[in-house]
Amino acid sequence: MPWDRNQMAARAAEELQDGWYVNLGIGIPTLVANYVGDKDITLQSENGMLGMGPFPYEGDEDPDLINAGKQTITELARTSYFDSAQSFGMIRGGKIAAAILGAMEVAENGDLANWMIPGKLVKGMGGAMDLVAGVGRVIVVMDHTNKHGDSKVLKACTLPLTGTGVVDRIITNLGVLDVVPGGLKIVETAEGVTEADLRAATEATIVG
């Protein structure tokens, strides 16, 4: 059985180390926060906050307190606020240990496409290009194939790039792959998914 969204998020949470400052993207990456357990993880919201808390209880929403997805959130005892220039200063300065992001396509050389589909409505890259260029480790969490069954793990991206050679590790519903010289290396497969299944669903070169 391939992993579901929550299992992918739980697997991604295993990547995070105690003491890390981490940025989580929108979608499945947001769910990672539910699985960090006892680890001391500080979440960054790039609109200007370290120490992002959970959604507020009804009636406690504060219009001055939102995350990068514009959702109402809460603060924690450790929270600090700062402006957008400082926020991206810490991203560009390599202070954020890891970003966990969704993707449309990833290539075997670590290229990432997750912001634009030509011919479709383009909303913008937001902070994605800054994050992938600046953080210590970029972990992509996504379905292995699109809804037509085509691989999203490619030899080369077909969509406009968010960054070149930026992805370190890919976690999909089928397993975990690392970007290594020459292609991708299988780290593990989801329970019940064979290495042959993973290879069959992957267009990219798999080494080792």
Next chain:
Amino acid sequence: MKKVYGSAAEALEGTLSDGMLIAAGGFGLCGIPELLIDGIVASGVKDLTVASNNAGVDGFGLGKLLDTRQIKKMMSSYVGENAEFMRQYLSGELELEFNPQGTLAERMRAGGCGIPGFYTKTGVGTVIAEGKEVKSWGGEDYILEEGIFADLSIVKAWKADDTGNLVFRKTARNFNPPAAMCGRICIAEVEEIVPRGSLDPDKIHLPGIYVHRLIQGDHEKRIEQRTVRQKESV
């Protein structure tokens, strides 16, 4: 010098001209200069270029200036929440310059610090790098991005004293300080103007040197995505 004005219209008097570049603070609808946007709508100034992370929503925030067709060009990182924006953009009535969010913030900060350009890794190898100078340090490529020098900055803070020292609240700070810094003239709107001496000097987020005019007023502070959790049952 008196910085406190009675209304947005009074504060904007003499600062507006067709075709000017305005830097606006705010992220989504959080911490946006609602009152000054209304004042600019009322002024009728046109052909504006606006540097702002987002473009508001239909009928609120910068969306109001789009509805009246006063904006010619937006410099933004994400504009997905505004149907009228998309209509004008797809029909060619509105120009759009996408900036990565951190690049936009740093371009404002740099402009405010007298820095005409800086190199960044953000956007290397993407469409953002097209036509930009590339320079290598330590085997890594960086692209040249230019500082933004705005004719006018419009920002929103929580509190100010009458000398223009600003205090922001929570994530409503966002783009407001860098936007304020990069303007030749900066007008700030706040929820409350307090007498000098009543703000702790150690807790000023943006010193009054960056703020030339000030107004106080009520803010709607609309929430874009209201998300809540359920109270755990006992």
